[in-house]
Amino acid sequence: MPTDEPEASTGGGTTDEASGKARDLPLDEFQPYGTLAVTGAYFVLLLVLYALLYFVEFATHAPHIIE
Amino acid sequence: MTFVDHYPKAARIVKANLIVAFVALGIGGFFGLIQALHRTDVFRGFVSSVQYYDVLTGHGVLLGLVFTTFFITGLYQWGVTRTLEREPESSAFSWTWFWMMVGGTTMTATAILGGLVPGSGMSAAVLYTFYPPLQAHPLFYIGAALLIVGSWLAGADWFWTYRKWRADNPDARIPLQTYMVIFTWLMWYLCSLGVALEVVVLLIPWSLGVVEKIDPLLPRTLFWYFGHAVVYFWLLPAYFVWYTILPKLSGGRLFSDPLARIVFIFFLLLSTPIGYHHQYADPGITLVYKMWALIMTLVILLPSLMTAFTVISSMEHGARQRGGSGYFAWMGALPWGQPAFVGCALAGIMFAAGGFSGMINASLNIDMLVHNTAWIPGHFHLTVGTAVALTFMAITYWLLPQLTGKALKFKNLALAQPYTWFIGMTLMSNALHRQGLAGVPRRVAEPQYAGIDYEVPFGTMAEMDWQVAIGGTILFVSMVLFLVVIGGTWWKGAPATDVDDVIPPALSGPEHSPKILDNLTLWMGVAVVLVLIAYSLPLAEMVMDGLFSPGAFPAPM
Ligand code: HEM
Ligand SMILES: [Cu+2]
Numbered sequence: 046m047p048t049d050e051p052e053a054s055t056g057g058g059t060t061d062e063a064s065g066k067a068r069d070l071p072l073d074e075f076q077p078y079g080t081l082a083v084t085g086a087y088f089v090l091l092l093v094l095y096a097l098l099y100f101v102e103f104a105t106h107a108p109h110i111i112e
Numbered sequence: 113m114t115f116v117d118h119y120p121k122a123a124r125i126v127k128a129n130l131i132v133a134f135v136a137l138g139i140g141g142f143f144g145l146i147q148a149l150h151r152t153d154v155f156r157g158f159v160s161s162v163q164y165y166d167v168l169t170g171h172g173v174l175l176g177l178v179f180t181t182f183f184i185t186g187l188y189q190w191g192v193t194r195t196l197e198r199e200p201e202s203s204a205f206s207w208t209w210f211w212m213m214v215g216g217t218t219m220t221a222t223a224i225l226g227g228l229v230p231g232s233g234m235s236a237a238v239l240y241t242f243y244p245p246l247q248a249h250p251l252f253y254i255g256a257a258l259l260i261v262g263s264w265l266a267g268a269d270w271f272w273t274y275r276k277w278r279a280d281n282p283d284a285r286i287p288l289q290t291y292m293v294i295f296t297w298l299m300w301y302l303c304s305l306g307v308a309l310e311v312v313v314l315l316i317p318w319s320l321g322v323v324e325k326i327d328p329l330l331p332r333t334l335f336w337y338f339g340h341a342v343v344y345f346w347l348l349p350a351y352f353v354w355y356t357i358l359p360k361l362s363g364g365r366l367f368s369d370p371l372a373r374i375v376f377i378f379f380l381l382l383s384t385p386i387g388y389h390h391q392y393a394d395p396g397i398t399l400v401y402k403m404w405a406l407i408m409t410l411v412i413l414l415p416s417l418m419t420a421f422t423v424i425s426s427m428e429h430g431a432r433q434r435g436g437s438g439y440f441a442w443m444g445a446l447p448w449g450q451p452a453f454v455g456c457a458l459a460g461i462m463f464a465a466g467g468f469s470g471m472i473n474a475s476l477n478i479d480m481l482v483h484n485t486a487w488i489p490g491h492f493h494l495t496v497g498t499a500v501a502l503t504f505m506a507i508t509y510w511l512l513p514q515l516t517g518k519a520l521k522f523k524n525l526a527l528a529q530p531y532t533w534f535i536g537m538t539l540m541s542n543a544l545h546r547q548g549l550a551g552v553p554r555r556v557a558e559p560q561y562a563g564i565d566y567e568v569p570f571g572t573m574a575e576m577d578w579q580v581a582i583g584g585t586i587l588f589v590s591m592v593l594f595l596v597v598i599g600g601t602w603w604k605g606a607p608a609t610d611v612d613d614v615i616p617p618a619l620s621g622p623e624h625s626p627k628i629l630d631n632l633t634l635w636m637g638v639a640v641v642l643v644l645i646a647y648s649l650p651l652a653e654m655v656m657d658g659l660f661s662p663g664a665f666p667a668p669m
Contacts (some may be wrong), residue, residue: 087464098472
């Protein structure tokens with residue numbers, strides 16, 4: 046029987062564990078700082094990799110990867 | 113009571129599609145193992161180095177085109193039926209498109225596998241990008257055309273259901289899952305027209321011998337007109353899962369429904385006009401169009417970054433509802449013991465890595481360093497080979513009980529499966545990327561040459577070869593685990609009583625968004641205009657000197 050609580054389940058997805066829902070978090074109380082941190086970290090990583098790319102590919106003025 | 117009880121007709125169609133998808137996955141995955149061992153010279157006993165290319169074509173076509181397409185039609189049939197709450201309008205019609213797709217697939221697969229049977233007189237070692245001058249047996253092309261036309265009819269089936277639903281609900285917003293199905297298929301109609309024209313007008317007459325020579329550039333351009341958008345044809349169904357199901361699996365709700373709609377509009381508009389970025393190395397296409405494609409490709413990163421934001425924040429919402437806190441620590445509160453969740457989450461992480469190597473590919477000049485090297489399969493096994501394929505496998509763990517009324521069997525194997533896939537792919541993909549930087553070509557049975565030593569920037573060639581071979585083996589094992597869980601559930605699963613099939617509404621629902629987002633005619637119109645801007649002049653130029661000229665002879669295969 047579909048219910049609005051994920052507790053009831055024998056499917057492969059949300060089972061007992063997912064019902065470990067501790068509270069109900071409405072939209073106006075939800076501040077996605079974690080999302081900011083994760084996407085920010087990915088962005089910094091991209092910049093670092095791009096900088097690295099410059100050094101390994103172009104700084105030698107040769108068609109080599111490193112040298 | 114779950115999906116199969118409410119919609120038995122639709123459930124049968126969905127299941128039939130999934131079965132074909134998983135058979136293709138099994139055969140194609142085995143071919144992947146053969147390649148990983150053969151290329152690296154770990155074991156070359158399965159096939160000869162000539163047959164390698166038949167296997168490679170089989171792998172690319174069965175996984176890239178057959179597994180994906182059938183899984184997508186199954187998944188989308190489920191989504192449309194579920195959210196519009198209607199059985200298919202005509203079972204006969206639904207089975208028609210299904211069997212048309214199966215018929216086409218069988219023909220194509222026969223032509224490919226014929227290459228492995230000495231004396232069959234058949235061969236189709238044209239690789240999954242099947243443009244000339246490589247030539248396949250006509251059966252290959254005819255089958256491919258049927259598969260595509262069948263998928264068009266599948267879309268027509270869903271539009272039919274949609275129109276009936278619209279008649280009953282004149283003012284309602286399109287439910288999000290159906291919205292995503294519609295936008296994916298609008299894009300699919302637009303882009304697959306190119307490959308259909310290529311196959312029917314150019315390749316079939318040519319392979320039948322009606323014409324002798326072929327203009328290599330025109331079919332190639334038509335292929336890539338389709339060939340970039342097809343990656344979004346694979347990816348959008350994964351996004352469908354990440355937007356509409358993953359938040360719930362994380363214990364939360366989708367952050368924003370309107371944002372999801374905007375993202376799908378972006379993809380409809382931008383997927384097709386950027387096909388030239390696969391032709392950076394082609395002569396005969398002016399740099400102007402290549403630059404345009406480069407810029408548009410970077411713009412299309414935007415909807416993927418929006419997806420990252422929405423999906424991650426929905427997962428964070430789930431984690432916080434489960435008691436998680438902190439900037440990064442909340443991730444620990446996610447359900448890492450649930451196979452469906454784990455598969456989708458790991459697929460997303462791999463996709464983030466694929467995003468980086470994709471940006472390299474998109475950059476016209478840097479791409480020249482990696483063009484046609486092992487870097488490229490390194491890249492797309494992160495995207496289609498994991499972000500898409502692992503998401504599809506993982507969500508099957510959640511869908512199958514709804515479709516069969518049976519509880520998932522072998523839960524521990526199901527949980528091990530996404531983790532093993534992740535490990536195998538980390539090994540294989542990083543090594544393929546690095547081999548590419550060393551100049552190792554892709555699509556080569558024996559990529560070692562007398563008198564030439566690759567200059568390896570990081571690591572050693574032997575170490576990379578082993579990572580490819582071991583990674584490929586782990587991936588194969590992971591795929592077998594998946595098939596065991598699915599087969600076990602299907603045949604031996606105990607009847608499920610309370611199947612989990614509820615998807616809670618989005619935190620921010622569609623009622624807060626402008627209705628123009630649902631205006632299908634408008635967005636399709638803009639998409640067509642963008643395609644005309646990008647493609648009409650170059651195609652006109654290629655056609656004006658005659659469809660089949662300047663002509664080249666087929667390469668012997
Ligand atoms: C069992 C897991 C897999 C293994 C071991 C594997 C291995 C490989 C290897 C080593 C190559 C490169 C061969 C070469 O360039 O010579 C390759 C190519 C390819 N793979 Fe996979 N793969 C796997 C799964 C997948 C999946 C799930 C997909 C897509 C859904 C996929 C799609 C492709 C495509 C499209 C090609 C390119 C074919 C071509 O060059 O024409 N693979 N695979
Ligand atoms: Cu592309």
